[in-house]
Amino acid sequence: MFTDNDITRFRSETAGVKNVIHLNNAGSSLPPDVVRESVLDYLQEEMTFGGYEVHAKYFEEIEGVYGSIAHLLNANADEIAVLENATVAWTAAFQAIPFKAGDEIITCQADYSSNYLAYLHLQKNLDVAVKVVPNDEQGQVDVGALDGLITNATRLISIVHIPTNSGLVSPVEAIGKIARRYDILYLLDACQSAGQIKLDVEQIGCDMLSATGRKYLRGPRGTGFLYVSSRVKEQLIPAVVDLHSAEWTATNEYRFRDDARKFENWESNFSGILGLKKAVDYILGIGIDDIWQRIHFLGSSLREKLNSLDNVSTYDVGEVQGGIVSFGVDGRSAVEVKNHLKKYGINVSWLGTPNARLDMEARGIAEIVRASVHYYNTEAELEEMVAKLKLL
Numbered sequence: 436m437f438t439d440n441d442i443t444r445f446r447s448e449t450a451g452v453k454n455v456i457h458l459n460n461a462g463s464s465l466p467p468d469v470v471r472e473s474v475l476d477y478l479q480e481e482m483t484f485g486g487y488e489v490h491a492k493y494f495e496e497i498e499g500v501y502g503s504i505a506h507l508l509n510a511n512a513d514e515i516a517v518l519e520n521a522t523v524a525w526t527a528a529f530q531a532i533p534f535k536a537g538d539e540i541i542t543c544q545a546d547y548s549s550n551y552l553a554y555l556h557l558q559k560n561l562d563v564a565v566k567v568v569p570n571d572e573q574g575q576v577d578v579g580a581l582d583g584l585i586t587n588a589t590r591l592i593s594i595v596h597i598p599t600n601s602g603l604v605s606p607v608e609a610i611g612k613i614a615r616r617y618d619i620l621y622l623l624d625a626c627q628s629a630g631q632i633k634l635d636v637e638q639i640g641c642d643m644l645s646a647t648g649r650k651y652l653r654g655p656r657g658t659g660f661l662y663v664s665s666r667v668k669e670q671l672i673p674a675v676v677d678l679h680s681a682e683w684t685a686t687n688e689y690r691f692r693d694d695a696r697k698f699e700n701w702e703s704n705f706s707g708i709l710g711l712k713k714a715v716d717y718i719l720g721i722g723i724d725d726i727w728q729r730i731h732f733l734g735s736s737l738r739e740k741l742n743s744l745d746n747v748s749t750y751d752v753g754e755v756q757g758g759i760v761s762f763g764v765d766g767r768s769a770v771e772v773k774n775h776l777k778k779y780g781i782n783v784s785w786l787g788t789p790n791a792r793l794d795m796e797a798r799g800i801a802e803i804v805r806a807s808v809h810y811y812n813t814e815a816e817l818e819e820m821v822a823k824l825k826l827l
């Protein structure tokens with residue numbers, strides 16, 4: 436558990452907390468100073484000495500990002516590809532699955548909209564079926580119902596760990612047991628969970644996992660990664676090929692790399708990748724279990740404070756709830772609430788139906804205000820937010 440001194444130190448290492456009360460960590464977190472400084476220094480050197488030359492100078496350190504991410508996930512470094520964001524990572528995995536007509540994809544109500552659009556897009560060309568697992572009475576994937584949906588045609592189980600629009604934490608390990616039992620590919624969208632909660636790919640049992648750098652990992656924008664288990668990498672065929680992902684072995688022949696980096700391409704934002712490494716190392720240094728404990732505590736505390744207001748309703752569901760707090764204020768649009776708080780230097784965001792259509796429609800919620808806490812936030816900041824909400 437973090438002490439008050441720990442929190443003071445984390446805040447002293449995060450310049451942004453002096454300017455804003457940042458409760459938009461599910462959008463893009465405030466990076467620790469070590470991340471900002473490494474990105475700025477690297478860019479400065481690139482501009483001064485040349486991109487290729489500076490890459491060569493920092494080669495070993497940049498390459499270390501694979502080991503750092505692998506450590507975070509309990510994976511191997513050769514099971515990691517570093518990409519531009521979670522969407523690119525997720526799509527690289529999804530498009531590499533050799534679907535055929537008649538295959539079934541099983542997803543969950545809380546799935547991210549872009550993922551669902553990818554299923555629809557695939558359906559345009561191929562006769563695949565998409566099944567959505569119903570929620571149980573607590574609002575999370577009904578694991579028994581998932582078991583019942585599986586047929587011989589089920590090709591993929593695709594689940595969001597923590598959705599974009601609520602504090603829900605999906606029962607990913609129970610889902611993984613089913614995926615393993617039936618030997619079905621399991622793709623986990625860990626975009627909001629990476630850096631928020633422990634991710635152990637062996638315990639979860641997923642085959643592929645996608646994440647972004649800028650959210651709970653506190654890395655730079657425009658960074659992300661994909662984990663592909665060595666169990667399944669042979670059966671996944673990247674949609675994109677270039678000189679980095681494959682070797683041109685003879686005029687009419689090529690061979691993909693053996694590791695997960697077959698999902699990357701050659702050109703990359705190396706200042707961002709270095710920053711991502713620093714961000715992951717920073718988390719590893721602090722400890723993800725304590726981070727989750729603190730986020731869970733602050734999330735619950737904020738829900739309690741909001742629920743004590745007569746005109747506010749919180750919408751989070753699920754047995755376990757994390758740092759994304761979703762709520763509405765009677766008679767006020769979500770954007771009004773967001774703009775009101777912004778006037779006082781308090782950052783929250785808002786989401787409408789298109790961000791998580793299945794979930795929002797099923798629960799009859801048109802829009803939400805999203806206040807997403809991280810471990811460096813304080814109870815005093817939450818109190819300040821609630822005090823300012825009362826002025827609305």
Ligand SMILES: Cc1ncc(COP(=O)(O)O)c(C=O)c1O
Pocket residue numbers: 461520521522523547595597598599624626627646647648659
């Ligand atoms: C659950 C979830 N999945 C995927 C994404 C897409 O992430 P990115 O913007 O890094 O591509 C988001 C972004 O908000 C998200 O919340």
